[in-house]
Amino acid sequence: MKLRERIIALLQEADYAPLDKSGISAELGLGKKERRNLDYEIRLLLANADIVRIKGDRFAIPKDVDLVSGTIKFRQKGSAILIPDPKKGESHPEPINILAEDTGVAMHDDKVVVRISDLPPVKPAWKSRGKAKPSHQPDGPYGRVIRIQKRARDTVVGTLCKTRFFHYVAPDDPRIVHDIYVPPPEESKLDPIPVVGSKVVAKLHEWEQRHVNPEGELIANLGKTHEPQAELMAVLHKYNLETEFPPEVMKEAAAVPPKVTEKQLIGRRDLREAFTFTIDPDDAKDFDDAISVEYPDSKHTKVGIHIADVAAYVRGGTKLDKEAFERGNSTYLVGIVIPMLPRSLSNGVCSLVEDEDRLTKSVFVTFDKKGDIVDVDYANTVIRSNKRLTYKQAYALLKNDDLQVARDLKLPPAHQTGSTGRALNTLSTGELGKLQKCIRELWSFASKLRAARFKHGSLNLDMEETKIFVDENGYADRLEKIHNDESHQLIEEYMLLANECVAREMKRNRLPCIYRVHEDPDEERLNDLREYMGTWGIETGDLNNRKDLMKLLDTLSSHPQSRLLRTQVLRSLKKACYKSTPDGHYGLCKNDYLHFTSPIRRYSDLVTHRVFNHFLVKVRGEPALNETSLRYNASKAANVAEHLSHTEVNSVEAERESIKVKLLEFFERELDKEQKTAFDAIITEVRNHGMFIELTESNAFGMVHISALRDDLYRLNASGTALVGRRKSNAYSLGQTIQVEVHKVDRFKRQVDFKLCDKQKASNPKPSIMPVSPDESVSPSRKPSASPYKTAKRKTDRGLKNRKRASKKVKSKKASRGRRQKR
Numbered sequence: 001m002k003l004r005e006r007i008i009a010l011l012q013e014a015d016y017a018p019l020d021k022s023g024i025s026a027e028l029g030l031g032k033k034e035r036r037n038l039d040y041e042i043r044l045l046l047a048n049a050d051i052v053r054i055k056g057d058r059f060a061i062p063k064d065v066d067l068v069s070g071t072i073k074f075r076q077k078g079s080a081i082l083i084p085d086p087k088k089g090e091s092h093p094e095p096i097n098i099l100a101e102d103t104g105v106a107m108h109d110d111k112v113v114v115r116i117s118d119l120p121p122v123k124p125a126w127k128s129r130g131k132a133k134p135s136h137q138p139d140g141p142y143g144r145v146i147r148i149q150k151r152a153r154d155t156v157v158g159t160l161c162k163t164r165f166f167h168y169v170a171p172d173d174p175r176i177v178h179d180i181y182v183p184p185p186e187e188s189k190l191d192p193i194p195v196v197g198s199k200v201v202a203k204l205h206e207w208e209q210r211h212v213n214p215e216g217e218l219i220a221n222l223g224k225t226h227e228p229q230a231e232l233m234a235v236l237h238k239y240n241l242e243t244e245f246p247p248e249v250m251k252e253a254a255a256v257p258p259k260v261t262e263k264q265l266i267g268r269r270d271l272r273e274a275f276t277f278t279i280d281p282d283d284a285k286d287f288d289d290a291i292s293v294e295y296p297d298s299k300h301t302k303v304g305i306h307i308a309d310v311a312a313y314v315r316g317g318t319k320l321d322k323e324a325f326e327r328g329n330s331t332y333l334v335g336i337v338i339p340m341l342p343r344s345l346s347n348g349v350c351s352l353v354e355d356e357d358r359l360t361k362s363v364f365v366t367f368d369k370k371g372d373i374v375d376v377d378y379a380n381t382v383i384r385s386n387k388r389l390t391y392k393q394a395y396a397l398l399k400n401d402d403l404q405v406a407r408d409l410k411l412p413p414a415h416q417t418g419s420t421g422r423a424l425n426t427l428s429t430g431e432l433g434k435l436q437k438c439i440r441e442l443w444s445f446a447s448k449l450r451a452a453r454f455k456h457g458s459l460n461l462d463m464e465e466t467k468i469f470v471d472e473n474g475y476a477d478r479l480e481k482i483h484n485d486e487s488h489q490l491i492e493e494y495m496l497l498a499n500e501c502v503a504r505e506m507k508r509n510r511l512p513c514i515y516r517v518h519e520d521p522d523e524e525r526l527n528d529l530r531e532y533m534g535t536w537g538i539e540t541g542d543l544n545n546r547k548d549l550m551k552l553l554d555t556l557s558s559h560p561q562s563r564l565l566r567t568q569v570l571r572s573l574k575k576a577c578y579k580s581t582p583d584g585h586y587g588l589c590k591n592d593y594l595h596f597t598s599p600i601r602r603y604s605d606l607v608t609h610r611v612f613n614h615f616l617v618k619v620r621g622e623p624a625l626n627e628t629s630l631r632y633n634a635s636k637a638a639n640v641a642e643h644l645s646h647t648e649v650n651s652v653e654a655e656r657e658s659i660k661v662k663l664l665e666f667f668e669r670e671l672d673k674e675q676k677t678a679f680d681a682i683i684t685e686v687r688n689h690g691m692f693i694e695l696t697e698s699n700a701f702g703m704v705h706i707s708a709l710r711d712d713l714y715r716l717n718a719s720g721t722a723l724v725g726r727r728k729s730n731a732y733s734l735g736q737t738i739q740v741e742v743h744k745v746d747r748f749k750r751q752v753d754f755k756l757c758d759k760q761k762a763s764n765p766k767p768s769i770m771p772v773s774p775d776e777s778v779s780p781s782r783k784p785s786a787s788p789y790k791t792a793k794r795k796t797d798r799g800l801k802n803r804k805r806a807s808k809k810v811k812s813k814k815a816s817r818g819r820r821q822k823r
Contacts, residue, residue, distance in 0.1 A: 003034060004041045011051060011061050018058035018065075046149070049085035052113055053147070066116050068096060069149060074108040074175040076749070082114050082143055096143040100177075104145035105207045105214075108175040109152035114143035153204070156180055156216065157234045159225045159748070160198045169202045169216070172234055174749055180204065181215045188218040199223055199230040201237055226668075226747055228474030231661050232336065239654035241331055241338045245323060252320045253342040256313050258349055260357040264312065265382055267623035268359070272384040274304065275438060278352055279394045279491050281482075282412035283469070285337045286330075287352040287419070288598045290360070290385050291494060293438045300374065301441065302366045305498040306383050308350045309359040310599040311609040312625070314341065325640070328647025330601035333658035335416075335470035339601070346600050353419045354388040361609055363498040363596075371448040376501050378616060380625060387435060388421030394487040397436040398443055403429065406436075415472050443486055446493040453496070457546050457589035460553050463566055466698045468662045476666035479698040495597045496588065503592035506611060507582045509619050512632045513611045514604045514641045515594045518576040518585040529572040536565065546589070560735035561684050563699060577645040578604055580637035604644050607632065660750055663700055667752050668745040676741040678757045683736045686723055688716040691732055693740060693754060700752070704732075708743060708755040737761075 006028055010016060019027060021042065025035050042059065045051045049069045052062045062068055070084035070093075078100030084093040096116055106112050156176060158169040169180040180202045185194040194200050201220035220237070223230030236243065245253070276292040292304035314320050324340050331338040339346040352358050360383050366375040389397075396406040407425040414420055424432060454460060462484045471477040482488075499516070506513040526543040533540050538555060541548035549569075556565045573587065585593040596612070599605040611632065616622040632640070670677055681693040681702075690705040706714055712725030714732070722733040732738065739761060740754035 003028075003030075003037055004045065007038075007041060007045065008050060008061075011059065011064075016060075018054055018056075018060045020057050020059070024059065067113055067146070068116055068143065069111065069113045070096075071152075072098065072103070072106050072108070072110050072112050072114075072145065074103070074177060076174045076177070078103070078177045080106070080108075082112065094140055096141050098143050098145065102142075102144040103210075104148075105210050106145045106148060107152065107178075107207075107214075108173065110148055111150040111152070112145050113147040113149060115146050116141050116143045151204075155219070155237070156202050156204060157222070157238050158200065158202065160185065160194050160196055160200045160218070162196050167196075168213070169200060169218075170748060172238075172748075178213050181213050182218050185218055190218060190221045192221060194218060194221040197225055199225045199227075199234055226665070228335075228470070228665075231665070232333065232474070232658075235333060235654055235657050235661065236338070238657070239331075239650055241654060242327075243338055245342050246319070248319045249323045250342060252318055253344050256345060256349060258344070260349070260359060260382065264359060267380060267625050269362070269379045269381045271304065271306075271362070271381050272357065274383070275434065276304070276306065276383050276385050277387040277389055277435065277438070278354075278385055279389045279391060279487060281467075282390050282392070283416040283467070285418040286339070286346045286350070286600045287385075287388065288600050289491070289495065290352045290383060291438075291442060291491075292383065293441065296366070300366050300368055301445070302364055303442065303445065303494065304381075304383075305363045305365070305494050305597070306352070306360040306381060307362070307498070307597050307605075307609075308352055308600055309361050309380065309609065310341070310345070310350050310606050311361075311613060312359045313345055313350060314606065316610065316631075324603055324606065325643070328603050328644050329651055331651040331654050333655060334468045334476070334662040335474055340603060341600065347418045350600050351418060352383070352385050354385050354421045357382060357384050361596075361612060363501055365494075365497060365501070367445050371445050378502075378505070378612070378620060379622060380613075380616060386431075387427075388419055389435070391485075391487040393424060394439055394490070395485055397432075397439050398486055398490075403432050403436065406432065416469065439490070442494070443490050446490045447486075449493045449497060450489060453493075453588070454550075457550070459546075459550060459587050459589070460557070461566070461570060461587055463563060464699065466659075466700065468659065468666065470662070475669065476662040479663075479666060479700075481697050481699070499594055499596050500590055500592055502596045502608065502612060503582065503590075503594040505615060505619075506594065506608075507592050509615060511611050511615060512580065512634050512637045513594060514578050514580060514607050514637055514644070515582045516576060516585060516604070517579040517581070517583045517593075518587045519574045519583065520586050521573045525572045529568065532568060533565070536561070538565075560682055561694075563694065564684055578641035578648075580634055580641050602644075603647075604641075607637075607640060663698075664745055664747050664750060664752065667700075667742050668747065670742040671745060676757075678739045678741055679754075681738055681740050681754070683732060683734055683738065686716065686721060686732070686734055691723060693738070695740075696737070702740075702752040702754045704738075704740060704743075704754050704756065708753070 007024065010024065010027060021038060024042075025038055028034075030038060042051070046053065049062065051059050052065070052067045052069055054060055054065060054067070060067075068082065068084050070082045072080050072082050074080045080098040080100075080103050082096040082098060084096065086093055096114060098114065104112075156169060156171050158171040158180070160182075161168055161170050161179075167182050167184055169182055171180065182202055185198075188194070199222040200218050201222065202216035203219045204214060204216045207214040222233040222237070235241070271292060274292040274294055276290050278287050278290045280287055288308050290306040292306065294302040294304065296302050314324060320341070327338075327340045330340045330346070341350070350358075352360070360381045362379050362381040362383075364375075364377040364379070365373055366377075368374050390409075390412060393406055393409055396409060397403075400406065409424060411420045411423050427435075464484065465482045467480045467482050468476050469478050469480065503513075503515060521544075523544050526549070530540050530543050533552065538552070538559075540552050543549045543552065553566070553569065556562050556569070559565060576585070576587070582592055582594075584591045594608055595602055595604045596608045597605065599609050613625065614631075617624045679698075680696045682696060683691050684694050684701075685692040688706070690703050690708075692701065692703050694701050706723065709723070709732075712727050712730060714723040714725050716722075717724050717731075722731045724731045739757040739759070741757050742752065743755040744753040745751075746753075
């Protein structure tokens with residue numbers, strides 16, 4: 001039995017009393033060599049939440065002492081929940097509620113130990129006197145933080161503020177609910193010295209007493225709060241993102257030739273004469289993939305899916321490779337990219353820009369006239385892209401017979417993209433017509449692939465996104481809704497096809513690799529989702545049945561609250577991650593799947609390319625290239641996969657933070673406009689204090705407070721679906737479309753308040769849920785109003801009682817004063 005198993009067995013014994021490390025060693029009778037390993041095994045068991053440390057540095061099984069370890073997540077008002085560390089075979093443990101006064105000295109995202117209780121803590125009467133009782137107590141167990149296992153951060157980014165007597169930092173993250181006391185900035189030795197209103201970084205000191213705010217010291221001045229550069233630096237610092245590369249990495253990158261050399265062409269198929277092009281967003285900085293179309297005979301079409309061969313330049317074990325591994329992936333913040341590779345590679349020799357020779361790895365798929373796949377081939381290649389297209393340009397060519405429609409489209413601004421490409425109005429009619437023919441033929445095959453994929457059981461989880469564009473000074477300039485139209489779907493289908501084909505070969509040949517895995521959802525989570533949908537009046541079948549889940553997604557696609565409800569579906573599914581085992585992809589309904597098509601921005605794809613090299617030479621008999629390749633085994637692949645899953649989550653959170661900051665910036669600039677912009681919005685939720693809305697064009701969320709409804713006194717109706725005016729009986733109902741303008745922006749709370757425009761469109765669609773009649777428009781928590789006589793009498797009686805109570809207090813104080821004087 002392994003030492004780890006022996007420790008667990010000891011702690012699980014019925015007569016075990018908690019022991020410290022030396023006691024466990026003595027109880028197990030460990031020798032000198034095994035005692036050296038005891039520290040390591042205990043640290044590992046603590047990290048996996050298999051055991052817990054209690055008072056006196058003793059150890060026990062968590063459930064035996066009613067303790068649970070996990071990650072604490074705060075709400076803005078100070079309360080929190082604990083997400084317990086999952087045990088083996090348990091992916092979604094039940095969260096534990098923690099009241100604000102029971103969070104101890106924990107901060108957001110800390111690893112903590114909590115003592116659990118099935119009932120909420122009962123406050124002493126003197127603490128709750130005069131305070132309103134909460135209308136709703138959260139379900140589930142409650143807990144109290146008793147120990148901090150590991151701090152999530154040792155620094156906090158925020159705004160420097162000052163009271164009359166001291167300075168403090170107000171954290172940017174509203175979930176860090178305590179201000180950080182800091183010494184005067186003059187003592188920080190920073191240059192320039194921060195002033196009140198500066199964006200700063202504070203290094204935290206040890207925080208041990210809850211009744212005293214945490215303290216720290218200023219270590220960085222990022223600039224003036226709310227300016228683009230300062231906000232960018234704040235996001236970079238919070239998520240440990242580096243814009244600059246170490247000198248030794250830049251030295252290796254500088255040694256890479258900026259052009260493809262003749263020597264690099266040896267062993268590669270030359271496809272520079274094949275008609276090839278890229279399709280990417282307006283603001284794409286790097287270009288990973290290209291598509292070519294060839295006709296081997298009159299009955300077949302060969303589609304080439306060409307991916308930038310980053311492995312030809314980033315050799316395994318180099319400083320360049322190690323830095324790429326540490327970063328894990330590129331991070332796409334609003335207006336700026338934090339690349340995985342230096343820009344001389346990511347935007348230079350690796351990027352498949354227009355009219356330049358580029359090294360690629362290619363998957364060739366041959367279709368017959370019916371659109372069926374008849375052959376798949378693989379090779380190391382060299383290509384030369386004929387045209388860089390945007391999605392808008394590709395869509396125009398796909399949908400319009402008149403080429404002038406495409407010619408009239410403007411190029412994206414040069415400051416927003418890595419390459420604009422030639423303007424379509426400079427292309428000859430022959431070249432533009434050839435592009436149009438290829439795009440339409442590619443879509444004819446892609447549309448069949450897409451239909452077959454959904455018929456097979458793939459889930460349609462696509463949601464419209466909002467793109468934030470910045471001006472040359474970095475300020476949020478405009479919002480644009482990105483529709484997942486046919487131009488996006490065309491590229492998506494060919495990338496999915498290439499990923500699946502390569503994954504199938506890796507699995508078939510048992511080559512150690514990194515797979516993209518999306519595990520089957522938990523049955524309990526899907527049952528909860530079914531109940532949630534029922535509260536919206538949406539009937540579902542058994543969501544553990546794929547067909548019923550697909551039917552639900554189809555229903556939600558036309559629902560007024562589509563985005564909100566589809567987001568709930570996504571939260572009920574597990575997150576995709578990287579693994580060294582081919583465990584399949586639930587969302588795509590594929591047994592074999594990995595990432596192959598984006599090696600400029602994802603290290604997982606670079607690993608796949610290295611294994612793909614081995615496959616081409618050893619399995620397919622292709623010529624060996626003049627380059628070294630890093631070998632992987634199952635253990636190394638597993639470690640790499642785990643690391644990349646963590647870096648991916650970090651980047652996603654940074655990107656979301658960047659979007660939040662820029663949205664607030666955009667709406668704040670709206671306040672400065674003389675002519676306010678009217679936004680179409682849908683009411684997504686109605687409360688007694690106002691209504692929550694979603695802007696239809698940007699998918700941004702906000703609130704119209706009830707105080708902003710000035711034309712009447714509005715109350716929540718009995719069903720909770722509408723605010724109804726008492727005098728005019730006007731109603732604002734769930735699902736109703738309204739026009740709003742920005743009213744107030746709170747950058748610190750990260751909230752946007754809107755108000756109704758003076759003029760509402762007469763053509764607004766009717767709400768999906770109609771309000772009940774005005775005579776039912778009283779909230780169930782309120783009693784019907786009494787007659788004027790009874791109301792006046794009740795007020796008079798209440799006034800008498802208050803005066804009597806005040807008189808008693810005065811007499812009591814006088815008596816108390818008299819007793820003190822006698823003493």
